Amino acid sequence: MIRRALQVGFSRGLLTRGLRTRSGGPFNDRDGKWAEFKKKLQVFWPGGSWEPFTDTSHLPPEHADVVIVGGGVIGWSVAYWLKRLEARKNALRVLVVEQDPTYSMASTGLSIGGIRQQFSLPQNIQLSLFSIEFLRNINEYLAVPDEPLLDIQFNPSGYLLLASEEKAAVMEHNVKIQRQEGAKVCLLSPKQLKDKFPWINTEGIALASYGLENEGWFDPWCLLQGLRRKALSMGVYHSHGKVVNLVSSVRSMMTSSGEQVDLKRIYEVHVKVDNSLECQPVECAIVINAAGAWSGEVAELAGIGIGSPGTLQGTRLPVEPRKRYVYVWHCPEGPGLEAPLLTDITGSYFRREGLGGYYLGGCSPMEEEEPDTKDLEVDHDFFQKKVWPYLAQRIPAFNSLKVRSAWAGFYDYNTFDQNGIVGPHPLVSNMYFATGFSGHGLQHAPGVGRAVAEVLLNGNFNTIDLNPFSFNRFYRGKKVLENNII
Amino acid sequence: MLKILTSTFMLIPLTWYSKKPWLWLNTTMHSFIISIWSLTLLYHDSDLGYNYNNYFSLDSLSGPLLILSCWLLPLMIIASQNHLAHEPLVRKKIYLTTLIILQLSLIMAFTASELIMFYILFETTLIPTLIIITRWGSQNERLNAGLYFLFYTLMGSLPLLVALLYLHNNLGSLHMLTMTLVAPTLDSSMSTSLLWYACMMAFMVKMPLYGLHLWLPKAHVEAPIAGSMVLAAILLKLGGYGIMRITAFTEPFTSTLCYPFMILSLWGMIMTSSICLRQTDLKSLIAYSSISHMGLVIIAALMQSPMGFMGATVLMVAHGLTSSMLFCLANTNYERTHSRTLILTRGLQMILPLMCAWWLLASLANLAQPPSINLLGELLVIMTSFSWSNFSLILLGTNTVITAVYSLYMLITSQRGKFTDHIYPIKPTLTREHMLMTLHLLPLLIISTCPKFILGVTY
Numbered sequence: 001m002i003r004r005a006l007q008v009g010f011s012r013g014l015l016t017r018g019l020r021t022r023s024g025g026p027f028n029d030r031d032g033k034w035a036e037f038k039k040k041l042q043v044f045w046p047g048g049s050w051e052p053f054t055d056t057s058h059l060p061p062e063h064a065d066v067v068i069v070g071g072g073v074i075g076w077s078v079a080y081w082l083k084r085l086e087a088r089k090n091a092l093r094v095l096v097v098e099q100d101p102t103y104s105m106a107s108t109g110l111s112i113g114g115i116r117q118q119f120s121l122p123q124n125i126q127l128s129l130f131s132i133e134f135l136r137n138i139n140e141y142l143a144v145p146d147e148p149l150l151d152i153q154f155n156p157s158g159y160l161l162l163a164s165e166e167k168a169a170v171m172e173h174n175v176k177i178q179r180q181e182g183a184k185v186c187l188l189s190p191k192q193l194k195d196k197f198p199w200i201n202t203e204g205i206a207l208a209s210y211g212l213e214n215e216g217w218f219d220p221w222c223l224l225q226g227l228r229r230k231a232l233s234m235g236v237y238h239s240h241g242k243v244v245n246l247v248s249s250v251r252s253m254m255t256s257s258g259e260q261v262d263l264k265r266i267y268e269v270h271v272k273v274d275n276s277l278e279c280q281p282v283e284c285a286i287v288i289n290a291a292g293a294w295s296g297e298v299a300e301l302a303g304i305g306i307g308s309p310g311t312l313q314g315t316r317l318p319v320e321p322r323k324r325y326v327y328v329w330h331c332p333e334g335p336g337l338e339a340p341l342l343t344d345i346t347g348s349y350f351r352r353e354g355l356g357g358y359y360l361g362g363c364s365p366m367e368e369e370e371p372d373t374k375d376l377e378v379d380h381d382f383f384q385k386k387v388w389p390y391l392a393q394r395i396p397a398f399n400s401l402k403v404r405s406a407w408a409g410f411y412d413y414n415t416f417d418q419n420g421i422v423g424p425h426p427l428v429s430n431m432y433f434a435t436g437f438s439g440h441g442l443q444h445a446p447g448v449g450r451a452v453a454e455v456l457l458n459g460n461f462n463t464i465d466l467n468p469f470s471f472n473r474f475y476r477g478k479k480v481l482e483n484n485i486i
Numbered sequence: 487m488l489k490i491l492t493s494t495f496m497l498i499p500l501t502w503y504s505k506k507p508w509l510w511l512n513t514t515m516h517s518f519i520i521s522i523w524s525l526t527l528l529y530h531d532s533d534l535g536y537n538y539n540n541y542f543s544l545d546s547l548s549g550p551l552l553i554l555s556c557w558l559l560p561l562m563i564i565a566s567q568n569h570l571a572h573e574p575l576v577r578k579k580i581y582l583t584t585l586i587i588l589q590l591s592l593i594m595a596f597t598a599s600e601l602i603m604f605y606i607l608f609e610t611t612l613i614p615t616l617i618i619i620t621r622w623g624s625q626n627e628r629l630n631a632g633l634y635f636l637f638y639t640l641m642g643s644l645p646l647l648v649a650l651l652y653l654h655n656n657l658g659s660l661h662m663l664t665m666t667l668v669a670p671t672l673d674s675s676m677s678t679s680l681l682w683y684a685c686m687m688a689f690m691v692k693m694p695l696y697g698l699h700l701w702l703p704k705a706h707v708e709a710p711i712a713g714s715m716v717l718a719a720i721l722l723k724l725g726g727y728g729i730m731r732i733t734a735f736t737e738p739f740t741s742t743l744c745y746p747f748m749i750l751s752l753w754g755m756i757m758t759s760s761i762c763l764r765q766t767d768l769k770s771l772i773a774y775s776s777i778s779h780m781g782l783v784i785i786a787a788l789m790q791s792p793m794g795f796m797g798a799t800v801l802m803v804a805h806g807l808t809s810s811m812l813f814c815l816a817n818t819n820y821e822r823t824h825s826r827t828l829i830l831t832r833g834l835q836m837i838l839p840l841m842c843a844w845w846l847l848a849s850l851a852n853l854a855q856p857p858s859i860n861l862l863g864e865l866l867v868i869m870t871s872f873s874w875s876n877f878s879l880i881l882l883g884t885n886t887v888i889t890a891v892y893s894l895y896m897l898i899t900s901q902r903g904k905f906t907d908h909i910y911p912i913k914p915t916l917t918r919e920h921m922l923m924t925l926h927l928l929p930l931l932i933i934s935t936c937p938k939f940i941l942g943v944t945y
Binding site: 056061062063065086087088089090091092093249251263264265267268283284285286424429430432455456457459 | 624625626764765766823824825827828829830904905906907908909910911912913
């Protein structure tokens with residue numbers, strides 16, 4: 001009210017720009033004016049292309065305290081939480097390096113955006129519980145003054161996981177763990193399932209678990225943009241470029257068994273700018289590997305995995321891209337608005353998309369049939385042979401449907417145990433991982449971001465204990481398996 | 487005088503003719519020999535000091551400062567070895583030459599007996615420092631820092647030039663010896679006030695005074711280690727030295743005209759000490775701590791009392807060594823983690839315990855722990871300020887407490903607590919670094935046994 005009154009009263013005077021902006025006067029748009037001046041000068045003084053003060057605003061800063069490799073939802077979540085949990089304002093200089101500003105191949109934008117608490121590991125359940133609380137209150141976390149509020153478009157329709165006779169016991173056990181952690185899940189017998197969802201064909205189903213609350217799907221792009229906008233407003237630097245080199249200082253030491261170990265510390269990140277030959281060295285104290293499907297390549301740049309296999313030196317980061325297809329079809333006779341995200345016993349899944357009778361779904365292929373990851377071309381035969389038959393058997397209404405479109409995206413697939421890798425590397429001491437989530441990275445992004453920020457700033461996990469997800473398990477061979485992988 | 491000047495000048499051909507493996511050793515050794523010799527200048531048997539010739543003289547005020555600047559050159563060279571290791575040989579030599587030229591101008595500035603010569607050399611020290619900051623600093627902001635540094639100092643010193651020329655015209659000579667005998671015939675008018683402020687501004691900017699201090703955090707943070715050391719230890723003292731010399735000319739007016747500067751200093755000390763508590767960048771914390779200590783020196787120098795001058799001189803020497811040592815310690819952190827943020831390098835006591843000992847001693851010296859000479863200086867300043875006004879005791883007392891708080895905060899955050907995971911494999915402390923710290927601390931401790939050498943002209 002005061003602002004309006006002031007604007008009415010002083011519309012021509014001091015406050016035409018509102019109460020919070022500050023004009024630099026003649027220094028507004030300094031770079032633009034300098035570029036104009038140079039152009040005018042070139043008319044009178046045409047010379048070579050050498051200029052003493054080149055514009056370097058597109059380059060990343062020469063020094064950053066934390067460099068986050070990867071600008072997807074995990075990378076920006078870590079950046080946001082670092083800025084949020086640092087003890088004093090502007091204590092850390094954080095730089096996020098993203099190689100593709102259009103996010104054309106990034107897993108975040110291509111995700112179907114599901115969130116569920118129906119995991120078998122307590123850590124995964126806790127991460128999802130925190131994430132849903134974050135998403136429900138997203139504007140309390142990520143609102144930026146003078147900018148529109150975020151609408152995450154959360155559809156709380158729940159997940160319905162179906163289990164056959166042999167998997168029923170495991171499912172019951174999992175639901176018990178989920179309930180212990182505080183997730184609201186219920187078990188349904190086939191008859192209850194048929195009563196609740198009459199469009200399901202319950203043949204072959206022994207048990208189903210249905211998430212009653214806090215499960216569903218949301219808009220991943222909105223979450224990414226929200227995190228990005230808020231982190232940028234808190235002073236995070238970002239740069240569009242590819243990390244081509246990680247320079248480290250090495251200390252060779254001998255273990256007690258006589259084996260030589262190289263302790264490394266990365267002190268420089270070389271960022272090659274998009275569409276240009278310029279490569280800027282960024283001096284850094286800490287590097288966070290949140291590169292998603294390409295994390296394995298980034299880890300190799302730091303020398304992780306280069307050594308004789310079986311040693312800690314030679315243990316590589318087992319994250320590689322795996323292509324997954326998502327198909328969108330139209331079926332007017334389909335399940336309707338109440339349909340949850342249903343996961344069949346065969347591994348195929350579907351969910352409702354929008355309100356016009358569209359559905360999307362897919363299936364994780366078997367190990368042997370993994371499609372190649374050169375590009376994101378969609379194989380429509382896969383739908384015909386591997387997805388449609390099973391979905392049509394489970395939901396008879398899907399016998400007649402028309403595929404409208406399809407896309408493919410990468411999972412940052414952890415070939416060891418399909419669970420995330422969070423925490424520092426034992427030998428390259430200042431590289432932290434936040435990758436390898438194999439398809440459930442998006443829904444865990446807020447929780448993982450907070451965990452990485454805690455371990456970086458405090459030295460240990462305060463809220464959710466992600467110690468089982470450390471890199472050491474690859475060397476020790478301890479798999480942390482997740483039973484419910486979609 | 488020629489013993490110091492010629493030998494320092496000959497360091498330049500020494501750097502250029504040295505072969506690669508001998509470069510650092512030669513320059514360090516020879517500058518160290520010069521500084522050992524300069525220690526003989528500590529002894530002054532008369533009030534008039536040494537008068538070498540018409541242009542150079544040394545008394546018990548400029549003597550300790552000269553020795554401090556000679557002592558710091560080998561220390562700067564030792565500290566710069568690491569960050570210059572990967573540069574080509576010619577660039578290393580250029581860096582050393584810049585340092586030596588800076589050293590030459592500083593030696594001549596402190597021993598200048600004519601005030602105009604002092605002014606010229608005061609300005610001359612700006613150029614090598616600017617080159618060091620803008621060329622060898624490590625971040626983009628260093629251009630901004632160089633600009634601030636250069637233009638703040640130049641703006642302050644232009645009025646000083648005009649004032650000195652007027653005084654020379656008036657008095658016929660600006661020689662230090664004659665200034666006590668000849669007083670300018672000044673009446674208490676506006677032009678005299680302007681003359682007084684013109685004389686003082688350059689030194690106030692240099693000290694720096696609280697309202698004019700913006701250049702200092704920028705310049706200190708962006709400069710490489712040798713730049714920070716020389717800035718904190720010596721260049722700031724040029725300001726204090728200048729105030730003490732030039733106030734001889736403006737005798738009766740200082741007591742009335744000094745009010746704004748006194749108030750700004752008293753308030754500014756507390757402000758900058760409080761800002762230290764909120765700093766996240768280690769070097770920035772030490773830079774603000776420098777401003778706070780120099781505020782005390784301004785108060786003492788403007789008091790014009792015997793105890794004040796003693797306190798100012800002692801504090802200048804003590805702060806030079808302490809602040810330079812703190813910058814070296816911060817640099818050892820920076821070289822290992824490549825970050826200046828305080829929270830990223832915590833718990834170092836477990837990893838580098840000997841370096842923790844140096845951190846402890848430097849922090850204790852910074853917070854004026856007895857029996858160090860920092861305490862001596864602070865006490866003298868507090869006493870003299872109390873004699874000026876009883877209320878200033880509250881402000882000075884508050885400043886002493888806050889100084890202790892931030893020094894201990896810096897110590898505890900960087901040394902105590904659980905160390906962060908990414909620190910454990912850092913390189914252990916090199917002998918060169920231990921030597922650097924010892925060479926800073928040893929003079930500090932030894933002088934505290936017999937501080938009369940640095941108590942200045944009024945002892």
